[in-house]
Amino acid sequence: MSQPLHRQLGLTDAENDRIPELIGRAPSDAELVMFSLMWSEHCSYKHSRPLLRRFPTEGPHVVQGPGENAGAIDVGDGLAIALKIESHNHPSAVEPFEGAATGVGGIVRDILALGARPIALLDSLRFGRLDSARSRHLFTRAVAGIGHYGNCIGVPTVGGEVSFDDRYEDSCLVNAMCIGVVPAGAMLKAQARTPGNHLVLIGNRTGRDGIGGASVLASAELSHDDEDKRPSVQVSDPFTERKLMDCCLELAAAGAFVALQDLGAAGLTSAASEMASKGGVGIDVDLDLVPLREQGMAPAEILVSESQERMLAEVAPERLDEVVERCRRWELDATAIGVITTTGNFTARHGGAIVVDIPAAALTDDAPTYAVPVDPAPTPAPTPLDRIPMPRDLSAAWMELLGRPNVASKRWIYERYDHLVGANTARRPGGDAAVIRIPGTGTGLAITTDCAERHCEADPLGGGAATVLEAARNLACVGARPAAATDCLNFPNPEKGATGWRLQQVIEGMSLALEALDVPIVSGNVSLYNESPERLIYPTPVVGMVGLMADASASVGEGFTGPGDLVVQIGSGPVRLDAGEWLGDATGAPPAPDIAAEVAVIDLVVRAATAGLLQSAHDVSGGGIAVTLAESALAHGIGCEVSLPTGRRPDEDMFGEGGGRIIVSCHPEHLDQLREMAGTVPIAQIGTTGGRTVTLRMGEAGAELHVEQIRDTFESALPKALT
Numbered sequence: 071m072s073q074p075l076h077r078q079l080g081l082t083d084a085e086n087d088r089i090p091e092l093i094g095r096a097p098s099d100a101e102l103v104m105f106s107l108m109w110s111e112h113c114s115y116k117h118s119r120p121l122l123r124r125f126p127t128e129g130p131h132v133v134q135g136p137g138e139n140a141g142a143i144d145v146g147d148g149l150a151i152a153l154k155i156e157s158h159n160h161p162s163a164v165e166p167f168e169g170a171a172t173g174v175g176g177i178v179r180d181i182l183a184l185g186a187r188p189i190a191l192l193d194s195l196r197f198g199r200l201d202s203a204r205s206r207h208l209f210t211r212a213v214a215g216i217g218h219y220g221n222c223i224g225v226p227t228v229g230g231e232v233s234f235d236d237r238y239e240d241s242c243l244v245n246a247m248c249i250g251v252v253p254a255g256a257m258l259k260a261q262a263r264t265p266g267n268h269l270v271l272i273g274n275r276t277g278r279d280g281i282g283g284a285s286v287l288a289s290a291e292l293s294h295d296d297e298d299k300r301p302s303v304q305v306s307d308p309f310t311e312r313k314l315m316d317c318c319l320e321l322a323a324a325g326a327f328v329a330l331q332d333l334g335a336a337g338l339t340s341a342a343s344e345m346a347s348k349g350g351v352g353i354d355v356d357l358d359l360v361p362l363r364e365q366g367m368a369p370a371e372i373l374v375s376e377s378q379e380r381m382l383a384e385v386a387p388e389r390l391d392e393v394v395e396r397c398r399r400w401e402l403d404a405t406a407i408g409v410i411t412t413t414g415n416f417t418a419r420h421g422g423a424i425v426v427d428i429p430a431a432a433l434t435d436d437a438p439t440y441a442v443p444v445d446p447a448p449t450p451a452p453t454p455l456d457r458i459p460m461p462r463d464l465s466a467a468w469m470e471l472l473g474r475p476n477v478a479s480k481r482w483i484y485e486r487y488d489h490l491v492g493a494n495t496a497r498r499p500g501g502d503a504a505v506i507r508i509p510g511t512g513t514g515l516a517i518t519t520d521c522a523e524r525h526c527e528a529d530p531l532g533g534g535a536a537t538v539l540e541a542a543r544n545l546a547c548v549g550a551r552p553a554a555a556t557d558c559l560n561f562p563n564p565e566k567g568a569t570g571w572r573l574q575q576v577i578e579g580m581s582l583a584l585e586a587l588d589v590p591i592v593s594g595n596v597s598l599y600n601e602s603p604e605r606l607i608y609p610t611p612v613v614g615m616v617g618l619m620a621d622a623s624a625s626v627g628e629g630f631t632g633p634g635d636l637v638v639q640i641g642s643g644p645v646r647l648d649a650g651e652w653l654g655d656a657t658g659a660p661p662a663p664d665i666a667a668e669v670a671v672i673d674l675v676v677r678a679a680t681a682g683l684l685q686s687a688h689d690v691s692g693g694g695i696a697v698t699l700a701e702s703a704l705a706h707g708i709g710c711e712v713s714l715p716t717g718r719r720p721d722e723d724m725f726g727e728g729g730g731r732i733i734v735s736c737h738p739e740h741l742d743q744l745r746e747m748a749g750t751v752p753i754a755q756i757g758t759t760g761g762r763t764v765t766l767r768m769g770e771a772g773a774e775l776h777v778e779q780i781r782d783t784f785e786s787a788l789p790k791a792l793t
Contacts (some may be wrong), residue, residue: 071654075099078104087440088672092432100370100418100425104433107336107374111598114437117564121574124581125591132590139183139260139332142252143554144647147511150254152186155194155247155519155556155614157597161280162215162302164246165207170215170244171306172280177248178225179332183316185258185322186250189492190506191244193230194519194612198239200475200791202477208242210792215306215638216246217486220708222308223315228495231519238601245558245595247519247614248283251509258322258333260341262349262384262410263418267328269342269353269408270390272397273314273380278303280376310402317400320379326393329384337375339433341382342408343416346430348399350789351431352554355408357420366550369420379676385411390391391693392653418433442570450528453648461721463772467703468696468766469783471725476651477693478787496622501705502547502689507622516550516624522606524649525657530572530609534579535663539672540691541615542587543732546672547687548625549679550617552587560610561603563715563787572609579613586665587617587672590692608656619680627680628688629705634687635735637710638744642752643672643729645722651692652725661713661728667751668730674751675732681747683740690731695757696724696734696766696773700780711775712757716769723768735759 072078079102089097089105098106107113115122115370127135133150134142136319140154158173174191193216198205209232220227225248262269280303321327329339329349338355346353357372367375385393390406397404411417416433426494427479429436460468473478484499494515497505503518526533542552557580560647563572584591600607611655620624632638648658686705695714703709714723736744745753764772 072695074658076102078102080110085109088438092436093428093753098425100373101114101428103370103374104426108433109437110130112335115596116437116439116441117598118441120542121640122479122576122773124577126520126581126584127590127592129588131589131593133254134184135592135608136594140179141554141556142257143592144254144510145513146615147513148254149508150252150257151515151616152181152184152250152252153554153591153614153616154180155554155558155612155744157243157245157558158181159241159243159529159559159597159600161241162212163208165303166211167215168306170212170764171219172304173244174216174219175306175311176309176334177246178223178311178315178410181248181320182251183258183260183330183332184250184791185256185330186252187319188225188248188250188315189229189494189509190227190249190517191246192517192519192614193227194521195230195232196243196610197234199234199236202239205239206792207789209225212244213483213486213787216694219308221308221488223312223683224491226489226491226495227571228489228506229499229517229519229715234481237605237608239376239606241600241607243560243600244605245611247611249517249616257332258327259361260348261329262345262351262353263328264349265410265412266387268385268387268403269355269407269410270385270393271380271407272318272358272383272404273402274310275361275363275403276372278367278371278375278559281371281374283553283615285569290659297366304376304378305487307379313400313402314379314381317397317402321342321393321396326385326389327383328386331380331382333380335376337373339373343430343433345382345384346416347434352411352415352417353408354411354415354417357406357418359407360495361403369418369425373418394749396759414433425603442573444562444571444574445568445660451657452562452646455722458647462661462721464720464724464771465775467721468773468775469779471652471693471697472700472780472785473787474793475788477697479785480788480790497548498547501628504543505548505622505625512621514550514619514625516545516548516617516619518544520544521610521612523610525608525660526572526611528649528658528660529662530575531579532662534611535583535665537611537613538580538583539668539730540671540689541613543689543730545615545617546675547732548688550590550619550666551676552615552617554592555584555589557591559614560600560607560612562606563599568687569777576609576611579793583665586669626684626687628702629686629703630702630708630710630735630759631685632637633708634736635759636741636755637712637757637759638734638736639702639731639754639756640674640751641668641729641731641732642669645718645726645728647722647726650725650727663730670751671732674748675734678744679746683736683744685735685737686735690733691727694725694727695733699766699774702733703777704781704784705776708756708759709761709763710759711765713767714756720771724766724773756788
């Protein structure tokens with residue numbers, strides 16, 4: 071016996087009963103489809119919205135906070151920077167090339183909707199281990215899709231991160247971030263305003279590709295046996311996106327748009343209803359006017375198609391011909407498909423008959439919210455060191471760690487991306503953070519994405535804080551002061567087990583760190599139900615953060631720059647192997663971050679870099695100080711000799727994580743000034759640079775690797791894992 075239609079569409083019985091109460095009658099089938107998508111997790115955040123209010127979202131530089139397609143901050147010189155990160159996880163698990171490519175296209179249009187020119191892309195990726203043929207396929211095809219789309223539209227992909235873990239075998243994560251620049255006083259909003267104005271659909275024609283795709287896939291669990299439930303993934307057309315981008319920016323600069331909105335998840339339904347509800351107006355759309363790629367499409371299909379490369383604009387009657395003509399010159403369809411009304415309703419016509427007539431706010435503002443269960447997971451205990459085998463050969467263990475795909479060079483990935491197009495990239499991928507010049511100025515913008523997912527699994531409160539703090543450390547290492555953040559919260563089903571509690575705790579930990587740094591969240595995304603019957607992903611709250619520096623050309627790199635410099639550790643704190651890269655899992659109890667101490671370290675490094683005291687800076691993160699030193703040596707082929715204070719087991723000294731530490735190098739004559747600047751921040755000279763080996767001593771124990779040995783292993787590990 072088949073299920074009722076509302077259950078097939080993912081609506082609960084209670085939600086189905088609520089709809090007639092809101093609209094005063096039973097919904098038509100087309101209206102029910104619209105409600106099912108707009109009330110889905112992906113579109114309405116019905117499980118996470120109450121928790122997201124905890125984030126700090128205001129600050130002196132914020133010109134657009136959460137609620138629009140992207141957030142934005144004022145960066146001076148009459149300019150604002152727009153930023154947003156978003157997921158395309160579930161489509162990428164079905165068809166990785168198109169899923170990842172259209173994820174890039176969607177985040178670019180989110181930035182474009184503010185009237186901002188996209189100037190940089192980043193990606194944050196999670197896949198299963200590379201000894202799995204499926205994960206190798208998903209990973210390589212997703213990277214190809216990201217590279218293809220970004221390269222074709224001419225926006226540089228300047229940074230990102232990737233990790234591989236069995237927990238992502240069934241549910242990979244593909245998060246894309248975009249940065250844009252816009253005159254601070256010329257920012258557009260997705261808020262319809264004036265009755266009588268036209269709604270103009272610009273860009274690609276509408277087809278059946280992606281019908282219900284992102285919103286359905288990202289709002290329910292899909293098992294391996296559910297292939298028939300997987301909607302088709304959207305099809306990418308980056309060359310049309312490039313024309314769409316340039317055309318919309320030209321029209322925005324000419325003042326031809328009153329409002330602008332991207333067509334993403336739920337397509338025309340989402341774009342039009344959100345524009346109407348934000349403006350407190352209605353819309354009347356004639357679906358017969360929508361340019362179609364395929365004939366015979368039903369009204370519901372037209373309304374919820376997720377065909378890509380489309381924007382919806384509000385245009386005053388006197389500017390309509392101008393908009394249509396300019397779009398025609400760009401070889402783009404531009405069609406007036408409806409008008410703004412005073413009714414407050416979303417009205418749609420097809421074949422001369424009204425097929426939809428419902429309050430726009432019922433689709434958006436009246437979407438249900440649910441309190442997630444907050445059942446705590448058991449508190450983990452630190453793993454006793456006597457249960458962790460001590461490596462017989464520390465040098466061999468060090469080399470083995472450097473050859474793991476999670477640690478090794480990601481050059482194989484970023485060489486597939488054009489990271490120089492636009493000529494504004496000042497610091498390329500491969501370091502702590504990318505640095506770009508804000509076009510038309512000398513100001514530098516540092517950008518990074520980060521996540522401490524294993525820490526979030528073991529201790530979600532500490533892991534949430536650690537994620538934010540690592541992003542801020544990475545910006546500090548290039549000399550930039552953190553200014554704003556965007557987030558993508560990737561979690562399993564929040565209604566099961568301890569996931570709801572972890573989500574709440576991660577948000578609290580992130581908020582505590584953001585408040586201490588005085589960094590607001592200005593935009594974000596939530597992706598839930600990332601699981602299969604066999605596996606749940608780790609809690610993976612990816613943070614994209616931007617930082618500012620007065621001079622992009624003065625950024626600091628991670629690599630030692632010459633012999634005879636001093637190697638200095640800034641910051642100290644508890645260090646453990648638990649939930650770290652050396653053990654390779656989330657067992658044990660990683661040390662909780664000391665937020666105040668870490669913020670002080672970040673502030674010191676930014677001030678020291680700005681004062682010109684640092685030759686290099688590189689944070690201690692995955693794999694511990696052993697990995698940090700090896701990467702610092704590799705950048706310019708300059709080794710070092712370092713001695714660490716005794717007191718811990720040598721493998722814990724080398725590979726332990728925690729403490730918010732940053733390793734810097736400086737000229738000997740700058741050490742006293744650096745110490746004076748540090749005040750109460752712990753600072754210790756631990757070695758010197760020079761030679762062709764990296765030597766690390768811990769009391770009587772020691773390890774040594776030649777720089778060329780490191781390079782061979784570090785650079786070849788990822789390509790070898792893919793063969």
